[in-house]
Amino acid sequence: xxxxxxxxxxxxxxxxxxxxxxxxxxxxxxxxxxxxxxxxxxxxxxxxxxxxxxxxxxxxxxxxxxxxxxxxxxxxxxxxxxxxxxxxxxxxxxxxxxxxxxxxxxxxxxxxxxxxx
Amino acid sequence: xxxxxxxxxxxxxxxxxxxxxxxxxxxxxxxxxxxxxxxxxxxxxxxxxxxxxxxxxxxxxxxxxxxxxxxxxxxxxxxxxxxxxxxxxxxxxxxxxxxxxxxxxxxxxxxx
Numbered sequence: 001x002x003x004x005x006x007x008x009x010x011x012x013x014x015x016x017x018x019x020x021x022x023x024x025x026x027x028x029x030x031x032x033x034x035x036x037x038x039x040x041x042x043x044x045x046x047x048x049x050x051x052x053x054x055x056x057x058x059x060x061x062x063x064x065x066x067x068x069x070x071x072x073x074x075x076x077x078x079x080x081x082x083x084x085x086x087x088x089x090x091x092x093x094x095x096x097x098x099x100x101x102x103x104x105x106x107x108x109x110x111x112x113x114x115x116x117x
Numbered sequence: 118x119x120x121x122x123x124x125x126x127x128x129x130x131x132x133x134x135x136x137x138x139x140x141x142x143x144x145x146x147x148x149x150x151x152x153x154x155x156x157x158x159x160x161x162x163x164x165x166x167x168x169x170x171x172x173x174x175x176x177x178x179x180x181x182x183x184x185x186x187x188x189x190x191x192x193x194x195x196x197x198x199x200x201x202x203x204x205x206x207x208x209x210x211x212x213x214x215x216x217x218x219x220x221x222x223x224x225x226x227x228x229x
Contacts, residue, residue, distance in 0.1 A: 004160075041125050041204055043161070043219040056216055090160050097215050105151055106217065108160030 003027050004109035006091050012115045013081055020077045021112045023091030031055075032074035033092040033106065034066060043090070049074050050097040086116045125204070127224040136194040138223045140207035143188060147209035151217065152181060152192045156203045164192070164205075194225075202227045 004025045013019055025032060033056075034046040048056035052068045063079045074091060091109040130136045142150070148169040153161035167174045167181045167190075174181050180193040190207050204224050208217040 041155075041222045043206060043222070045216060045218075048216065092160075105163040105166060108153075108162070110158075110160050 004091055004093055004107050006089075006109040006112050008112060009110065010113050010115075012117065014117055015081055015083060017081050018077070018079045019081060019114070020075055021089055021091075021114075022073070022075045023109060024073050025091075025093040025107070025109075026072065027093055027095075027107060028072075029093040029095050029107075030071055031094045031097045032068065032071070033094075034074065034076050035090040035092060035108075037088040037090060037111070039087070047074075047076075048097070055097055081114075081116045083116050086114055088113050125221045125224060127226060129226045129228060130197050132197060132199060132227050132229050134197055136192075136197045136201070136225055136227075138192045138194075138205050138225065140190040140192075140220050140223075141188060142190060142207070142209050142220070144209060144211070144218070145185075145188060147211070149210040150181070150183060150190050151208045152179075152190075153206045153208060153219075154201075154203045155206065155222070161206060197225075197227050199227050199229060201225060 007022045031050045033048045035043050036046055037043045045058050046060045047066045049068045051071050065077045068074045088111045090111050092106040094106045151166040152164040154164050155161045165176045165179050165181050167183050172183050178195045182191045194201055204222045206222045207220045
């Protein structure tokens with residue numbers, strides 16, 4: 001079974017549209033994350049949720065709205081898509097919210113490749 | 118601001134040789150570091166980690182070295198194989214300990 005899964009894997013859309021990316025983890029983890037990876041492979045955290053509570057929001061435009069219906073799911077909704085939103089979006093999860101406090105690492109999903117035309 | 122290895126250099130090695138991938142960090146308060154491997158079309162995958170109270174840690178064919186004096190982290194891969202071809206990222210935890218900051222990555226290419 002896939003530990004962290006994302007849908008869709010590919011997303012091609014027009015500028016101005018609204019789209020959602022879904023993420024689910026079956027690891028029983030308490031914390032989930034969204035990362036954005038640009039064309040130069042730079043990986044930057046966007047959000048983190050712990051038990052459905054937002055704990056990290058790294059100055060992401062408010063067109064991006066994460067939603068966590070339960071601790072196994074963290075979805076990302078993007079309004080009014082812009083060309084600069086084209087990237088690969090990774091969901092990840094970890095047991096604990098403290099990076100490294102218990103030697104816990106983050107497990108990443110396969111990524112969603114978003115292309116805005 | 119604080120940064121972890123901002124560039125994406127490429128390291129090309131011959132199959133069977135040892136590889137050394139380097140990472141510089143600037144947050145002296147970081148106490149936990151991780152190396153991730155990202156294969157083409159996939160998400161990053163944990164390789165090995167190290168705490169700041171250690172200077173070396175070994176795994177299977179991989180060794181991580183931490184030099185806190187010069188804020189340098191390295192990943193050594195022994196007997197590099199074609200399957201090791203990927204982008205490798207170092208990451209460090211932030212001052213609050215609740216977030217990982219990733220470096221820019223290094224692409225490792227293994228020549229048969």
